Amino acid sequence: MIKYAQWNVPEGTDPPLLADRKEPTMQASPKAAGQTSSVTVPGIHLEKITVLRAGKVILEDITVSLNEPRIGIIGPNGAGKSTLVRLLNGLVLPNSGTVQVGNFTTARAAKRIRRDVGFVFQNPANQIIMPLVRDDISFGLKNLGLAASERLRKVDQTLEELGIAHLAERESHTLSGGEQQMVALAAVLAMDPRVIIFDEPTTMLDLRNRLRFQKEINGLNQQAIVVTHDLEVLEDFDRVLVVTDGRIGFDGAPGDAVDFYRHWSAQ
Amino acid sequence: MIAAKNDSWLALVPAGAKFAVLLLVSIGLYLVGHWQPLAVALLVSIALLLSAKVALRQLLWPLVSLLVIVGIIWVLLGIQTGWEQGAVAALRLLTLCIFAYTVSLSTTFDQMLELFQKVASPLKYLGANPAQISLGLALAVRFIPELKRVYLEVREAQFARGLHNNPLAVAVPLVIRSLRIAEETAEALDARGYDSTTTP
Known part of the structure; x- marks a missing residue:
């Protein structure tokens, strides 16, 4: 069972630093071996969100709170899944409504929110910025203002934890798809985010790498929000949203959500 | 070529100092007109390269290509201006390239970017x-x-x-x-x- 903590967002106050706040802790149910049992979440709330692009409605009137440790988002192509998760760290700003992460709104503090909300994109090749793996992981830490020695320590630690220390000195373009995805995850994890969003992370991976990556996601100490077409990834998740035609068509347990999606797709 | 992690003494030298020395050495090499001091400079550059603990496997093909180019230059200049003048030009180019390899392979890309930014x-x-x-x-x-x-x-x-x-x-x-x-x-x-x- 999951105990859901409530995140009360004070209105009309300046956002305090995250470090000054007391965090709610989500106690996730024990899952497979290696999975986390305690995940701290900042509390994400979307209120009456509408997103338009070139006059077309991408998302319409979405109100939802995302407070569980593992949340999946599924739905057909073009339904608005990627736009929905891009709202969560301010990569996309809504035309109306608010996105609140902890005490911050993306409209006012997107850069601040990005420190807490990491993002792993579908194509890791385009997410790796620097020519060398070590420098790429260090890139985000530099943006956080960490000193060179601290960056070096953090890079080594993260690569070690993910079991990819041997990739540290490799040139980014020589990595395989699976290695690139692990490096992209390492680059995000090194920044110690509290939420990690994955946008179709397993689409470009073979079965071996998919299983490995799935294990990594399940074992994270952070809240994970995963957009995927890979329904098996969702088996142990706490909650799954089905996005259809710019709306949340279903919101519930993974099994029920997948049943709903299959039924909806067959129509 | 991008430098991998390097723990040689040269890697500890600030990137700015290394590139400044490289600039001075480049100018200096063009002021020398005899092959003997250039041969000594070449030996020094090779010693420096070896002391920089760079991956020689990474250097193999660039060095082979460099030697071919330098060889062609020596032959062409040797025929046109004399073998000694050809040797001076060839040694100068070879020494300069080895110094440059040594500096770039003992300086991480990140350090180079920081230097460039400065x-x-x-x-x-x-x-x-x-x-x-x-x-x-x-x-x-x-x-x-x-x-x-x-x-x-x-x-x-x-x-x-x-x-x-x-x-x-x-x-x-x-x-x-x-x-x-x-x-x-x-x-x-x-x-x-x-x-x-x-x-x-």
Whole structure:
């Protein structure tokens, strides 16, 4: 069972630093071996969100709170899944409504929110910025203002934890798809985010790498929000949203959500 | 060539000092007109390269290519201006390249970017942002192999559809895919906390 903590967002106050706040802790149910049992979440709330692009409605009137440790988002192509998760760290700003992460709104503090909300994109090749793996992981830490020695320590630690220390000195373009995805995850994890969003992370991976990556996601100490077409990834998740035609068509347990999606797709 | 992690004494020397010495050595080598001191300089450069603990496997092909070019230069200049003059030019070029390899392979890309950013910092008075220029340089180095891969994919796809040697058929999808990569990379930069307004 999951105990859901409530995140009360004070209105009309300046956002305090995250470090000054007391965090709610989500106690996730024990899952497979290696999975986390305690995940701290900042509390994400979307209120009456509408997103338009070139006059077309991408998302319409979405109100939802995302407070569980593992949340999946599924739905057909073009339904608005990627736009929905891009709202969560301010990569996309809504035309109306608010996105609140902890005490911050993306409209006012997107850069601040990005420190807490990491993002792993579908194509890791385009997410790796620097020519060398070590420098790429260090890139985000530099943006956080960490000193060179601290960056070096953090890079080594993260690569070690993910079991990819041997990739540290490799040139980014020589990595395989699976290695690139692990490096992209390492680059995000090194920044110690509290939420990690994955946008179709397993689409470009073979079965071996998919299983490995799935294990990594399940074992994270952070809240994970995963957009995927890979329904098996969702088996142990706490909650799954089905996005259809710019709306949340279903919101519930993974099994029920997948049943709903299959039924909806067959129509 | 991008330097891997290096724990030699040269890696501990600040990048600015190494490049400054390289500049001075380059000028100095052009002031020397006899082959004997240049041969000594070559030996010094080789000793430095070996002391820098660089991966010789990484250097193998560049050195082979360099030796071929230097050999051609020696022969051509030897025939035109005399063998001693040819040897002076060849030794100068070889020594300079080995010094340059030693410096670049004992300096990480990150250190080079920081140095570039410092050197380019006066440009901010002209309205330019050295941090952005530095990032642009890094992205160019990072994405040249990526664009080459995309180019080969597009060309293969066009060949499969019978469009042989049609530059337009390759250029249009290549540009479109490059723009898509640029868009995704820009998103990734934002997501990873890059602040384009930052100046050194």
